[in-house]
């Protein structure tokens with residue numbers, strides 16, 4: 001199943017050891033967050049559709065997961081210094097935005113947040129490339145791996161691993 005292939009690439013790039021604090025932006029029904037929950041210390045997901053968050057919480061309960069937290073709201077508004085103070089700075093940040101990519105305000109917040117590792121999952125390589133260009137101010141792209149989720153179409157899912165550059 002290609003969904004599992006995609007999440008396995010995200011998990012491999014996340015490189016979790018069990019101790020990490022993870023953010024999952026644009027979490028939908030929390031599927032990536034819950035897929036990773038048992039491999040990290042804590043995971044927090046953000047999604048703008050409240051009904052999806054209700055499903056994420058139900059999925060969490062059905063799977064007996066207790067270290068995930070979900071928020072309904074726009075990523076660019078929910079992500080704030082207060083949010084980071086409450087949940088801690090992420091060791092790994094997963095972002096899986098819609099085809100439009102990330103809002104520039106959200107990208108700017110990620111640059112200030114400076115999580116050591118970002119896994120950027122995208123269904124639109126054009127907007128992903130635009131966002132990676134913006135993030136290149138502080139991040140190096142270490143790996144890129146496409147996953148063919150939509151056979152016989154020109155659409156592709158693309159996963160990129162970004163690492164915070166060491167400042168000199």
Ligand SMILES: C[S@@+](CC[C@H](N)C(=O)[O-])C[C@H]1O[C@@H](n2cnc3c(N)ncnc32)[C@H](O)[C@@H]1O
Nearest residue numbers: 026027028031047048049073074075096097098
């Ligand atoms: C590509 S889907 C990813 C869903 C999920 N990660 C998965 O694997 O199923 C993008 C998600 O972002 C949500 N979304 C779109 N714009 C958003 C925003 N500004 N803030 C928060 N969530 C948003 C959509 O509702 C959708 O669930």
